[in-house]
Amino acid sequence: xxxxxxxxxHVSRTxxxxxxxxxxxxxxxxxxxxxxxxxxxxxxxxxxxSTILRIVAGLILPSSGTASIEGSVIREPRPETGIVFxxxxxxxxxxxxxxxxxPLRMMNRMSPDSAERARTLLKLVDLAGFEGNAxxxxxxxxQQRVAICRALVHDPDILLMDEPFxxxxxxxxxxxxxxxxxIWSERRKTVLFVTHSIPExxxxxxRVVVLSPxxxxxxxxxxVDLPRPRSFDQEGSPAFQGAARQIRELIFGQRHAxxxx
Amino acid sequence: xxxxxxxxxxxxxxxxxxxWRDAGVPTLATVIAFxxxxxxxxxxxxxxxxxxxxxxxxxxxxxxxxxxxMHTLATLKTVFLGFLASIVISLPLAVALTTSPATAASVYxxxxxxxxxxxxxxxxILVVILGANELPRVVITFLVAFFPLVISVATxxxxxxxxxxELGRACRASKWSExxxxxxxxxxxxxxxxxxxxxxxxxxxxxxxxxxxADSGLGFLIQTSTAFFKVPVAFGALIIxxxxxxxxxxxxxxxxxxxxxxxxxxxxxxx
Ligand SMILES: Nc1ncnc2c1ncn2[C@@H]1O[C@H](COP(=O)(O)OP(=O)(O)O)[C@@H](O)[C@H]1O
Ligand SMILES: [Mg+2]
Numbered sequence: 147x148x149x150x151x152x153x154x155x156h157v158s159r160t161x162x163x164x165x166x167x168x169x170x171x172x173x174x175x176x177x178x179x180x181x182x183x184x185x186x187x188x189x190x191x192x193x194x195x196s197t198i199l200r201i202v203a204g205l206i207l208p209s210s211g212t213a214s215i216e217g218s219v220i221r222e223p224r225p226e227t228g229i230v231f232x233x234x235x236x237x238x239x240x241x242x243x244x245x246x247x248x249p250l251r252m253m254n255r256m257s258p259d260s261a262e263r264a265r266t267l268l269k270l271v272d273l274a275g276f277e278g279n280a281x282x283x284x285x286x287x288x289q290q291r292v293a294i295c296r297a298l299v300h301d302p303d304i305l306l307m308d309e310p311f312x313x314x315x316x317x318x319x320x321x322x323x324x325x326x327x328x329i330w331s332e333r334r335k336t337v338l339f340v341t342h343s344i345p346e347x348x349x350x351x352x353r354v355v356v357l358s359p360x361x362x363x364x365x366x367x368x369x370v371d372l373p374r375p376r377s378f379d380q381e382g383s384p385a386f387q388g389a390a391r392q393i394r395e396l397i398f399g400q401r402h403a404x405x406x407x
Numbered sequence: 408x409x410x411x412x413x414x415x416x417x418x419x420x421x422x423x424x425x426x427w428r429d430a431g432v433p434t435l436a437t438v439i440a441f442x443x444x445x446x447x448x449x450x451x452x453x454x455x456x457x458x459x460x461x462x463x464x465x466x467x468x469x470x471x472x473x474x475x476x477m478h479t480l481a482t483l484k485t486v487f488l489g490f491l492a493s494i495v496i497s498l499p500l501a502v503a504l505t506t507s508p509a510t511a512a513s514v515y516x517x518x519x520x521x522x523x524x525x526x527x528x529x530x531x532i533l534v535v536i537l538g539a540n541e542l543p544r545v546v547i548t549f550l551v552a553f554f555p556l557v558i559s560v561a562t563x564x565x566x567x568x569x570x571x572x573e574l575g576r577a578c579r580a581s582k583w584s585e586x587x588x589x590x591x592x593x594x595x596x597x598x599x600x601x602x603x604x605x606x607x608x609x610x611x612x613x614x615x616x617x618x619x620x621a622d623s624g625l626g627f628l629i630q631t632s633t634a635f636f637k638v639p640v641a642f643g644a645l646i647i648x649x650x651x652x653x654x655x656x657x658x659x660x661x662x663x664x665x666x667x668x669x670x671x672x673x674x675x676x677x678x
Binding site: 203204205222223224225227229231233235237238239240248249251252253280282 | 568570571573574575576577578579580584588589592593595667669670
């Protein structure tokens with residue numbers, strides 16, 4: 147594995163809730179992600195997956211510990227990251243093309259070939275011809291593909307995805323998973339991908355990071371030894387089954403243990 | 408091609424049905440209402456100073472058509488200036504209200520205060536301060552119309568989903584571009600909801616102002632004609648006022664549909 151692209155060192159994060167109580171979301175998380183590595187993050191809901199992602203995105207800061215990209219500490223959102231949220235969050239008043247161009251406009255990085263670049267991205271996700279449409283004229287899956295193009299338009303080195311397919315139906319979801327792998331094989335990036343689907347986590351990842359329930363900390367990191375390009379046919383393979391079983395045990399085993407206690 | 412041809416007749420029939428429902432039915436209902444009014448006045452021989460017949464209102468108003476037109480234009484001018492002032496002041500005010508809790512806390516009392524003052528009572532005082540001219544009328548119109556606009560714009564700016572704000576932050580947006588590229592566009596349906604209320608209230612405000620201080624305008628015409636028992640003319644002015652209200656309201660609706668189609672598509676959910 148190449149040198150660390152993203153590094154979390156003893157990161158903890160505590161939130162103050164509305165009633166003044168303290169919520170410890172993350173406790174002492176250390177993780178290094180290599181350049182162009184595909185890492186997925188799984189764990190029970192509320193264990194701090196989004197919090198980790200938002201710290202790497204620079205949207206929030208750790209309460210203690212440091213998060214850095216290529217050695218420099220993350221203090222604010224940085225131009226080398228692109229983010230996809232669970233909901234497409236497209237601007238309802240802008241066309242598909244303008245939605246894809248939005249980050250460039252915000253960063254004052256529009257250039258004469260920006261529109262062409264956006265079109266190329268839309269073609270990559272099978273949305274050629276929809277440039278002028280309004281978001282509401284697109285299905286949920288299509289909207290999420292626009293959001294992926296938007297995250298890629300400024301050619302970030304790092305792609306952060308927070309349950310990007312969580313709101314989609316099962317069929318669209320599998321389709322999008324394969325599409326993401328195809329995009330990733332064409333334009334290698336460092337990807338940190340949050341999901342609560344264990345098969346999705348295994349199929350996509352070089353490594354799966356399993357988090358324990360709140361306060362979130364890393365239960366185990368599982369290497370996935372499956373050849374690429376991947377497909378859902380591999381779900382039956384022993385390597386896939388083994389990884390999935392391990393993750394399931396880590397998540398549900400712990401839950402049963404804590405219930406018994 | 409064939410399918411399109413097959414589909415065409417039902418589609419145009421549906422368009423006709425919609426047009427009939429939207430325009431035909433209300434027109435017919437209005438005509439019938441006026442007919443009943445006319446018939447009832449004739450049947451029971453109601454004196455015209457109590458309730459003039461529609462035909463009487465029509466002939467008496469048309470008879471002094473030039474004067475009525477002049478008064479209508481005067482009222483329209485006040486309505487427009489007051490409405491314009493409402494927009495120009497409400498937008499920045501709403502932005503100020505929503506940018507920091509401190510400005511909100513300091514501005515809100517004044518806002519509520521301006522709303523709690525009875526405008527009819529304020530009008531004569533404004534005339535003394537500002538002089539017997541157009542200005543106090545515009546100020547009254549503004550005071551009546553602007554409040555709902557401020558509130559709806561502020562509501563729109565505040566109700567931007569946190570995901571959109573987060574998206575802006577992730578794209579390293581400045582506070583200014585967040586306002587211009589996210590908050591204000593998001594608030595457009597709310598702004599138009601406010602504009603629809605404001606334009607209607609602007610007509611009310613202009614007439615209130617004309618009652619207190621004016622030498623022209625439909626409010627003035629109503630006062631002078633009732634003073635001389637020319638009740639049909641007063642009714643004529645009243646009908647023109649309600650027409651102005653309806654037409655200006657529809658104008659705002661049309662502007663929204665033309666320039667912000669995505670907004671009017673959503674506005675049913677907001678109104
Ligand atoms: N802004 C916040 N304020 C208060 N509590 C928060 C905030 N963000 C997250 N939390 C809490 O931190 C915990 C982890 O949240 P999150 O990272 O969203 O979990 P996940 O994405 O794994 O479901 C949850 O208990 C959540 O309630
Ligand atoms: Mg989450």
